[in-house]
Amino acid sequence: MNSETLNRTAESIAPRALYIEVADRLRRLIQSHAMAPGEWIDEQALASQYGISRTPLREALKVLATEGMVVLKPRRGCYVAQISGGDLEEIYPIMALLEGECAASAARRASDADLADLAALHQRLEDSAAARDVEGFFDANQRFHLLIHHVAGNRRLAQMIDELRAVLKLQRHDSLYLEGRLVASLEEHRVLLAALREHDAESARSAMQRHIESSRRALGG
Amino acid sequence: MNSETLNRTAESIAPRALYIEVADRLRRLIQSHAMAPGEWIDEQALASQYGISRTPLREALKVLATEGMVVLKPRRGCYVAQISGGDLEEIYPIMALLEGECAASAARRASDADLADLAALHQRLEDSAAARDVEGFFDANQRFHLLIHHVAGNRRLAQMIDELRAVLKLQRHDSLYLEGRLVASLEEHRVLLAALREHDAESARSAMQRHIESSRRALGG
DNA sequence: CGGGAGAATACTTTATCCATAATTATGAAT
DNA sequence: ATTCATAATTATGGATAAAGTATTCTCCCG
Numbered sequence: 252m253n254s255e256t257l258n259r260t261a262e263s264i265a266p267r268a269l270y271i272e273v274a275d276r277l278r279r280l281i282q283s284h285a286m287a288p289g290e291w292i293d294e295q296a297l298a299s300q301y302g303i304s305r306t307p308l309r310e311a312l313k314v315l316a317t318e319g320m321v322v323l324k325p326r327r328g329c330y331v332a333q334i335s336g337g338d339l340e341e342i343y344p345i346m347a348l349l350e351g352e353c354a355a356s357a358a359r360r361a362s363d364a365d366l367a368d369l370a371a372l373h374q375r376l377e378d379s380a381a382a383r384d385v386e387g388f389f390d391a392n393q394r395f396h397l398l399i400h401h402v403a404g405n406r407r408l409a410q411m412i413d414e415l416r417a418v419l420k421l422q423r424h425d426s427l428y429l430e431g432r433l434v435a436s437l438e439e440h441r442v443l444l445a446a447l448r449e450h451d452a453e454s455a456r457s458a459m460q461r462h463i464e465s466s467r468r469a470l471g472g
Numbered sequence: 473m474n475s476e477t478l479n480r481t482a483e484s485i486a487p488r489a490l491y492i493e494v495a496d497r498l499r500r501l502i503q504s505h506a507m508a509p510g511e512w513i514d515e516q517a518l519a520s521q522y523g524i525s526r527t528p529l530r531e532a533l534k535v536l537a538t539e540g541m542v543v544l545k546p547r548r549g550c551y552v553a554q555i556s557g558g559d560l561e562e563i564y565p566i567m568a569l570l571e572g573e574c575a576a577s578a579a580r581r582a583s584d585a586d587l588a589d590l591a592a593l594h595q596r597l598e599d600s601a602a603a604r605d606v607e608g609f610f611d612a613n614q615r616f617h618l619l620i621h622h623v624a625g626n627r628r629l630a631q632m633i634d635e636l637r638a639v640l641k642l643q644r645h646d647s648l649y650l651e652g653r654l655v656a657s658l659e660e661h662r663v664l665l666a667a668l669r670e671h672d673a674e675s676a677r678s679a680m681q682r683h684i685e686s687s688r689r690a691l692g693g
Numbered sequence: 694c695g696g697g698a699g700a701a702t703a704c705t706t707t708a709t710c711c712a713t714a715a716t717t718a719t720g721a722a723t
Numbered sequence: 724a725t726t727c728a729t730a731a732t733t734a735t736g737g738a739t740a741a742a743g744t745a746t747t748c749t750c751c752c753g
Contacts, residue, residue: 268546269707270534295734304708306527309736313491313531317538325489326714326735341628344573352569407562411632489736515704525738530706547705547745 269303273311276301281320281331282420288333292321319418334421339467342415347463349412350396354443354459355452356403365402366448372398373444380437388433395440399447422470432469439465490524491531497522498532502541502552503641509554513542540639555642560688563636568684570633571617575664575680576673577624586623587669593619594665601658609654616661620668643691653690660686 280286292312298305316323322330334342361369372395379387400409439462446454501507513533519526537544543553555563582590593616600608621630660683667675 268544268705293734305735306707306709310531310534313534314538317535323489328735338628341626344577344626345570345629345632348569348573349566352565356565405562405565407559408566411566491736526705527737527739531736547743549704 270307270310292329351456351460355456358455490528494532513550572677572681574624576677579676
């Protein structure tokens with residue numbers, strides 16, 4: 252049992268090229284605000300920090316640029332993208348549209364098991380809210396949305412939403428910390444869950460759209 | 473007035489990196505079906521054909537891969553993406569959604585000048601249809617949709633639609649050649665234009681959605 | 694005759710290197 | 724003293740080379 256076998260197994264599980272790995276790490280770095288929007292990305296420093304050459308790093312940056320996470324200025328280098336108010340004006344209607352479609356599709360397709368899972372996650376939301384656990388609420392909220400994407404069954408739609416959400420996350424999201432926003436969000440989730448349970452696609456769609464719109468207003472968009 | 477000013481001007485006109493140029497060319501190549509879906513892309517041959525090194529070419533391929541135009545199989549090389557029936561099932565609802573939103577937004581925002589331009593393009597559609605000029609019809613149709621995107625004023629939404637349409641174009645689009653499809657498409661455009669003229673956003677949205685759905689059915693989706 | 698293993702070939706992948714362009718700092722001149 | 728120009732340094736972008744991995748073909752053994 253040499254290392255070759257291990258490598259092959261590891262690769263068949265994760266046949267990811269280096270540039271993809273790097274892109275993932277950078278995405279997490281940017282989303283966790285370890286790198287601030289507008290900040291210059293030092294290719295050399297980052298490459299030597301990761302112990303890789305600049306080539307896969309540059310390829311990763313090209314990918315992130317097409318995703319809108321970074322901006323590549325010719326001969327000027329790479330900068331973490333910063334979104335303007337105008338960008339939010341454009342993105343939120345799209346998000347509402349896509350998430351709404353996801354919710355509608357999920358309402359049509361949800362099995363009893365799916366609904367049970369959704370109810371369980373919603374309970375976590377309720378518990379977190381009752382405990383004033385904002386981080387827990389945020390996490391459960393994210394899982395709730397991801398589960399809806401999964402139930403909706405449109406992987407491409409889910410991926411588009413994920414990319415848009417990644418761009419939105421470039422700016423700090425402290426809306427949930429605002430007084431009243433957490434309970435309002437909870438109430439919106441209740442309405443959404445009820446629509447999903449009744450397999451009412453259009454109610455689920457509008458509930459989700461209202462949910463997105465109100466979270467936008469909470470940000471002052 | 474030194475050369476610096478001139479340089480800056482020149483750069484703001486054409487500051488495109490080589491990989492972007494290459495990506496554009498490849499996009500056109502793939503969309504014109506000069507490269508068939510599933511076909512292997514020979515990096516070395518293409519690089520020497522363009523007189524460039526493989527580095528910018530590979531960067532371009534990474535970009536196209538994130539756009540869904542090509543598929544990058546680790547250690548296997550790059551292939552022109554081929555979309556399955558399942559992909560169509562996923563993409564068309566998204567297209568209908570996004571194009572519908574575009575139409576709704578355009579209906580709200582269209583100025584009289586915009587409506588005049590749209591009417592002029594629609595006339596080209598009518599003329600091309602009367603002359604059985606399928607290529608002309610196709611071209612006018614494309615311009616009509618692009619103009620709606622422009623009037624809608626959401627650049628990000630338009631870009632998402634463009635990328636999706638590029639993926640759809642991977643397969644041959646001979647639906648317009650089908651008997652009856654051309655006149656049906658024309659009638660759908662008439663309804664859409666009427667809704668836009670009346671600034672009726674929801675009618676425009678549903679007209680566009682029906683238009684997308686029927687073009688899908690024409691493909692046998 | 695068929696299957697498995699090993700070797701060879703070819704292509705991807707990564708790293709290093711070079712050139713070009715831009716920006717900044719310093720010096721000189723007004 | 725301030726501004727402009729020039730030079731130097733630094734970083735990006737493109738190229739080439741080397742290494743590693745996967746696949747395929749052939750040969751040998753059962």
